[in-house]
Amino acid sequence: MRALFRPGASPLHRLAVAPKLLILIALVALLSVFGTNPTAVLAALAATTAFYKIAFPADGVSTLAKQIWSLKWLILIIVIPQVIFGAAWLPVATNALRLAIAIALATLFTLTTASEAMQVAIERAVGPLKRFGIKPETVSLTIAMTINAIPMILQFAKQTREAQLARGAKPSITLMTVPLLVASLKYADDFAEALAARGVEV
Amino acid sequence: MLIEFESVSVSFDAKTALDNINLKLDQKRIGVIGLNGSGKSTFARLLNGLIAPTEGTVTVGDINPATNPKAARQQTGFIFSNPDVQIIMPTVIEDVSFTLRSSKLSKDEIRSKALATLERFGIAHLADQAAHSLSSGQKQLLAISSIMVGEPKLIVADEPTALLDLANARLVSRVLLEQIEQQVVLVTHDLELAAKCDIVLLFAGAKLVEVGEPAPVISSYLAQN
Amino acid sequence: MSLKLTLRDLSRIAIFAAIIAALTLPGEIPLASGVPISLQTLGVMLAGVVLGGYRGSLAVALYVILGLIGLPILSGHASGFSVLAGPTAGFLIGFIPGALVAGLIAHSAKGQFNVIRVIVGSIAGGIVVVYAFGIPVLAAGLKVDLLTAAGYMTPYLAGDAIKVALTAIIAAALYRAYPKAFKN
Ligand SMILES: Nc1ncnc2c1ncn2[C@@H]1O[C@H](COP(=O)(O)OP(=O)(O)O)[C@@H](O)[C@H]1O
Numbered sequence: 001m002r003a004l005f006r007p008g009a010s011p012l013h014r015l016a017v018a019p020k021l022l023i024l025i026a027l028v029a030l031l032s033v034f035g036t037n038p039t040a041v042l043a044a045l046a047a048t049t050a051f052y053k054i055a056f057p058a059d060g061v062s063t064l065a066k067q068i069w070s071l072k073w074l075i076l077i078i079v080i081p082q083v084i085f086g087a088a089w090l091p092v093a094t095n096a097l098r099l100a101i102a103i104a105l106a107t108l109f110t111l112t113t114a115s116e117a118m119q120v121a122i123e124r125a126v127g128p129l130k131r132f133g134i135k136p137e138t139v140s141l142t143i144a145m146t147i148n149a150i151p152m153i154l155q156f157a158k159q160t161r162e163a164q165l166a167r168g169a170k171p172s173i174t175l176m177t178v179p180l181l182v183a184s185l186k187y188a189d190d191f192a193e194a195l196a197a198r199g200v201e202v
Numbered sequence: 203m204l205i206e207f208e209s210v211s212v213s214f215d216a217k218t219a220l221d222n223i224n225l226k227l228d229q230k231r232i233g234v235i236g237l238n239g240s241g242k243s244t245f246a247r248l249l250n251g252l253i254a255p256t257e258g259t260v261t262v263g264d265i266n267p268a269t270n271p272k273a274a275r276q277q278t279g280f281i282f283s284n285p286d287v288q289i290i291m292p293t294v295i296e297d298v299s300f301t302l303r304s305s306k307l308s309k310d311e312i313r314s315k316a317l318a319t320l321e322r323f324g325i326a327h328l329a330d331q332a333a334h335s336l337s338s339g340q341k342q343l344l345a346i347s348s349i350m351v352g353e354p355k356l357i358v359a360d361e362p363t364a365l366l367d368l369a370n371a372r373l374v375s376r377v378l379l380e381q382i383e384q385q386v387v388l389v390t391h392d393l394e395l396a397a398k399c400d401i402v403l404l405f406a407g408a409k410l411v412e413v414g415e416p417a418p419v420i421s422s423y424l425a426q427n
Numbered sequence: 428m429s430l431k432l433t434l435r436d437l438s439r440i441a442i443f444a445a446i447i448a449a450l451t452l453p454g455e456i457p458l459a460s461g462v463p464i465s466l467q468t469l470g471v472m473l474a475g476v477v478l479g480g481y482r483g484s485l486a487v488a489l490y491v492i493l494g495l496i497g498l499p500i501l502s503g504h505a506s507g508f509s510v511l512a513g514p515t516a517g518f519l520i521g522f523i524p525g526a527l528v529a530g531l532i533a534h535s536a537k538g539q540f541n542v543i544r545v546i547v548g549s550i551a552g553g554i555v556v557v558y559a560f561g562i563p564v565l566a567a568g569l570k571v572d573l574l575t576a577a578g579y580m581t582p583y584l585a586g587d588a589i590k591v592a593l594t595a596i597i598a599a600a601l602y603r604a605y606p607k608a609f610k611n
């Protein structure tokens with residue numbers, strides 16, 4: 001399990017989470033307003049390329065190209081039905097490019113923001129929920145628990161599969177999922193007890 | 203610390219897990235033995251308020267864990283059999299530091315205190331590793347470190363070596379019985395370990411059937427089963 | 428139903444978010460036939476049906492948030508925050524009320540496990556609600572009308588129907604193996 005974040009020292013890396021997010025949302029919104037104009041979309045592509053170059057001076061352009069290439073299936077799924085239904089190619093191509101740019105812009109946010117920074121931002125964002133009895137520490141503890149539990153559950157899955165293979169059973173979704181759920185939920189209940197034993201309170 | 207049980211009973215729905223226990227203990231090493239389902243874990247969980255008595259009163263030091271679980275959990279560290287369920291944070295050092303989260307120490311002080319504790323239990327070299335990548339024995343040492351860093355007065359360990367191999371079981375039990383200066387309540391199926399305690403409690407069918415010097419209690423356990 | 432969460436609730440919510448993530452990671456949970464379907468929706472339906480509407484939807488919300496902040500746990504090719512900018516954003520967001528509805532219906536028989544309610548809940552929450560959020564966003568994203576966007580979804584309907592059946596089978600088996608999971 002690796003997060004998508006790519007460390008760096010660019011201005012985009014250093015920008016605080018909240019303003020970065022707001023700028024991103026504004027850009028994506030702008031893009032959807034002017035998104036039917038091919039010239040505007042090409043301008044957006046140029047701007048996005050520049051942003052990638054700023055974030056990753058060494059390989060910004062190829063990073064962006066990789067991002068867009070990874071969207072090929074999504075773009076095909078979008079384009080093919082529209083072409084089949086007889087849409088003109090220019091609006092369809094413009095629209096597909098607009099989507100790809102919007103996604104690439106949003107990816108830039110993820111690429112330049114460390115998970116820890118986002119966790120801190122989330123903790124700050126849920127601060128006002130204190131009034132409703134939800135503590136920010138509880139939120140971040142729950143997030144940490146989830147991140148820890150993912151490799152744990154994958155290990156349960158592996159053990160379950162090995163046990164079933166050893167007994168000659170052919171793994172299937174149901175055969176796999178039921179023991180996995182039992183083991184995971186028991187784990188959750190034991191874990192809650194261990195948390196209580198270590199003095200954690202909600 | 204004085205551990206005192208006054209007419210303590212615990213039942214779950216219709217099932218009695220502990221039946222009228224009366225006890226006064228202040229020994230440093232307290233062994234607890236008995237068959238599966240005899241009530242050992244229920245006894246252990248009463249000591250830090252994870253379970254409250256249905257009847258009677260438990261007192262540990264001057265704390266009643268049922269009415270003041272927060273204080274009880276501060277003075278009592280609990281070690282479970284399954285090392286996996288005890289890990290809260292992603293890395294070894296973070297998990298140990300987690301115990302000190304509400305202390306007034308600075309970040310650096312917390313880190314150095316956590317490192318010193320890991321050093322003490324021989325796993326300082328693993329400090330920055332992912333906690334879930336440790337072996338079971340190392341995870342149990344991590345659990346011990348995470349508890350010891352909070353300087354509890356009492357350690358309760360519920361079959362802490364049940365899932366470990368012989369070498370790791372020996373290592374962990376040596377740490378618990380010899381290295382730790384605190385009072386320890388050790389629930390175990392390992393009679394060799396029980397024999398090293400100052401006093402042994404034998405549970406059978408929700409009742410405390412014998413309390414005393416290890417040798418006679420263990421031999422009557424062997425004779426009964 | 429109390430809105431106050433206990434430690435055990437939180438722990439189950441966290442674990443279920445992780446279960447959905449594990450079910451979504453391609454190739455991690457081996458399937459017999461190697462069908463290239465994502466089990467994400469199965470995880471969402473199960474969260475509601477097992478944990479109930481309130482806790483189930485919190486588990487799904489936690490999963491979605493972790494995916495959005497960049498853990499590679501969302502299905503499909505785009506991950507991280509970019510999903511919200513894509514045309515399938517509505518489905519991802521719809522998972523949250525979807526689990527809520529699935530759970531409210533599945534748990535509506537007081538303390539009783541009822542497989543019919545599980546099926547109705549999974550259809551209403553896991554399909555109707557999710558599509559109700561997903562299709563309008565899809566239509567807006569592709570700049571097509573609602574009916575055309577709904578048309579794009581018909582191939583997925585069969586897969587989702589299978590997941591309803593799987594949810595019912597798995598939930599029934601889980602109830603026999605660990606009934607505590609469905610209670611508080
Ligand atoms: N949470 C619970 N709910 C219902 N029954 C329980 C619970 N915990 C323990 N019991 C029952 O209480 C009895 C004593 O259990 P326990 O103290 O765990 O025994 P031991 O640790 O000696 O194996 C057992 O019969 C067990 O089934």
Ligand SMILES: [Mg+2]
Binds near residue numbers: 239242243244360
């Ligand atoms: Mg036990």
